[in-house]
Amino acid sequence: MRRQVTAAVTAAFVMVVVAGCGTPAGTDGDLSDDWRPMAQAQQFAPEAGECHVIADPTAYLTSYAPVDCAKTHLVETFHVGTFTGALAARTTPPPVESATMRSTFADCDTRAKQFVGGDWRTARLSVQVAPTSPAGWKGGARWYRCDIFELDEVNGPNGESDAAIQRTDSLRGALASRSPLTLGCMNEDKWGMLRTAGCTAGHQFEFVGIWTAPDRSWADAARDEAAIHTACRAVIARYAKVPVDGKLPYRTGTAYRFPSRPLWERGDRGVRCYYWSSGTTVKRSIAGGGTAVLPIR
Known part of the structure; x- marks a missing residue:
């Protein structure tokens, strides 16, 4: 009896499926052309x-x-x-x-x-x-x-x-325009760090510009201190508008900050150059001051 009921149910199912095989009104019977194309995969950025x-x-x-x-x-x-x-x-x-x-x-x-x-x-x-x-x-x-x-x-x-x-x-x-981020006049603290100071206040250092170092290893470039001081001295001269000649070393002291090793390895070759007053307290910027602000000492 169970077998007969199953057969009857199966037969009924087959009849329903077959009945559904006709083409519904308003369609062409081709499902492949009705899917929207998938969007192209986008790479994160x-x-x-x-x-x-x-x-x-x-x-x-x-x-x-x-x-x-x-x-x-x-x-x-x-x-x-x-x-x-x-x-x-x-x-x-x-x-x-x-x-x-x-x-x-x-x-x-x-x-x-x-x-x-x-x-x-x-x-x-x-x-x-x-x-x-x-x-x-x-x-x-x-x-x-x-x-x-x-x-x-x-x-x-x-x-x-x-x-x-x-x-x-x-x-x-x-x-x-002038920003609090901009480097300017400075003093050295007891740990050897340069701290911002007003140019009309007593100070001994002033940022004057960038010298681009040759492309070589960080160790070799950092070791060549004499060449860096000479280059920064020329940057000071342009900043203060004094001649780049044999008298220049008697007009100004120099200081510099080299790029950190990671920054150097990334590709930076910019050395920050500073005027140094050799210990004398200065109360004005040397920018454009000429020989009046950088006399021979």
């Missing part, structure tokens, strides 16, 4: 104008959490570029601190000057390249971020450190 609370120069998706630049952050992305040519053909992203990244850093360097409205090295700022993560690279991503960030007043460019500090505003146009 950050955007310029984003700020980040993580300063790591390798952009992992797992740590991607951009914030409004008006909120507390460490670094600001001002440009997103694309690796091309031999760099894009690599099987892994270029190491951040390597010669292969120099051309990319140079691109970020140029764009950073445009972004802030001046040479970022003349202020308490630094720049880094943040390439996509190894996993992202394996998946086909070839982008890199250009990030800019503020340095600490004491342990920043004057203390040869390159660590980002928290800030709560965008750096766009920050150097288009």
Whole structure:
């Protein structure tokens, strides 16, 4: 009896299915042309104008959490570029601190000057390249971020450190006019750090500009102190508008701050040069002062 009931149910089912095989009104019976094409897969990429609370120069998706630049952050992305040519053909992203990244850093360097409205090295700022993560690279991503960030007043460019500090505003146009970030007159504290001082107050140091060092190893370049002082002396002369001649060493002392090793390896060759009064207290800027402010001593 059970077998007969099953057969009857099966027969009824077959009848329903067969009845449903007709073409419904308003259709052509071809389902293959009614599906919408699937959207093309999109590779993740950050955007310029984003700020980040993580300063790591390798952009992992797992740590991607951009914030409004008006909120507390460490670094600001001002440009997103694309690796091309031999760099894009690599099987892994270029190491951040390597010669292969120099051309990319140079691109970020140029764009950073445009972004802030001046040479970022003349202020308490630094720049880094943040390439996509190894996993992202394996998946086909070839982008890199250009990030800019503020340095600490004491342990920043004057203390040869390159660590980002928290800030709560965008750096766009920050150097288009005089800024609290801009390097100027200074005094040395008991730990050898240069601290900001008013130029009309008593001070012994003044930032005068950047000298671009030759492209060689950090150790070799940093060791050549005599050449650096000579180069910075010429920067002082241009700043103060005095002759670059044999009398110049008798007009001014010099000091400098070399790029940190990580920054040097990223591609920066900018040495920050300072006028040094040789211990005499000065109460004015030497900018454009000529031989009157830098007499022979």
